[in-house]
Amino acid sequence: MSEALSLELQGVRKAFDRAEIICGVDLQLREGERCALIGPNGAGKSSLFNLVSGRHRADAGRILLHGEDITRSTPQAINRLGLARSFQISSLFPRLSAFENVRCAVLWKLGYRYAFWRRIGRLRDAADRAHEVLERVGLLARAHLPAGELSYADQRALELAVTIAADASVILLDEPTAGMNRAEAQAMVALIREVTHGKTLLMVEHDMQVVFGLADRIAVMDNGRVIACDGAERIRANPEVQRLYLNRSIDG
Template identity: 75%
Template sequence: MSESPALLVQGVRKCFGRSLIIDGAELQVDAGQRCALIGPNGAGKSTLFNLVSGRQRSDAGRILLHGQDITRASPQAINRLGLARSFQLSSLFPRLSALDNVRCALLWQLGYRYAFWRRLGRLPELARRARAVLERVGLAQHAQVPAAALSYAHQRTLELAVTIAGDASVILLDEPTAGMNRAESMAMVALIREVSAGKTLLMVEHDMQVVFDLAERIAVMDNGRVIACDSAAGIRANARVQQLYLNRSVHGA
């Protein structure tokens, strides 16, 4: 029997009032694959991310993580099953240091629960693991800097560190290079490629150079549906995709 896809979205629908946002979306991401989700603004990409990660509930359809139905699961339960995500807007604790942000992300995995009487500084294994994560993403020298005091690029890197801290097998990244200049974007691409090695990656990204540099498969959304899912070469050659979204960016990428 073949291995189940890492992530499988089947006939998912989502309405907000009378507005149909996701209209029978279908998507398969195989284990170890890097897939980018692209499409014009309003296509439903962020909503689909929210459905997959449990932040919102679909009205119909199924979502499977490694063959297990997570359609109605809570975000916490989905995370414990091996899926982690980042967000478009910062989800960091701005007053906490970079180290403490990562330590908070590691608490549950190491068997600790949030408790007001427990001092993080008295958990040496937690600190060791958090420092190792910061070292991996190149932020070790900023371990004691409050998240709010970091540069924008370093804040985005810390977001990535928090996302990968729990060693999830499936990683969702929502516009990881948004707001970065070209040099920062290319550095982030290299870092994502390194930390996602051997894992499954699904990302929303508008920078087409980042998409073509990083993704092995590209899924294109329009009006709440996935209208194409192919290799980079296949997407480049898809006339419907070019007309809808890529236009000259395909040829200039």
């Protein structure tokens, strides 16, 4: 893992209706690092994702992507700078094939509007890339099927394919194994490990087996703050984290 920082949050704050829900978050992710963001419901994990991906704008503090200040950038600009965020299944196009869903993501990265899709050579590049990504997530044989007809686990894999299609260097995944059984979750962990190799990963996840199986470091949020960020052993031994998870196992 490199020492260079991919993503850096410095004193990030955000309030809604005068209630501060992100209360000065500092977080640093090194290139190639996999970090899981955990914490109780309402801790601020999704809000932090929304700030990093540009959906919401921070009231104070700075967010840097590869050293570049993206605090006030649009989601599109942040995406173009190399940060991709997974979207829930509902944002897949259910009537388009798995292939077409992934190709849309590739074309978006290439900057094409629908009107320019007739540039056949580039279209072929996008199709090749879409096939390559579908193969990596194990969906090549079902590439022609409408996304809405895929099994739940396959739709989650397609969501991952759409996220990695544009070859972003920093990837944000929002509960990638939610709703999966143990075997499906294990397969998803292996898939995420494979397709994000060498990339920087920040993931919100409630399933502790997934968290401990995948993350190099674990950031624990509570009440809008990151109260600990460390390797698995130190997180397990952290008294504040133990208090937070008093009624639940932190071991998964």
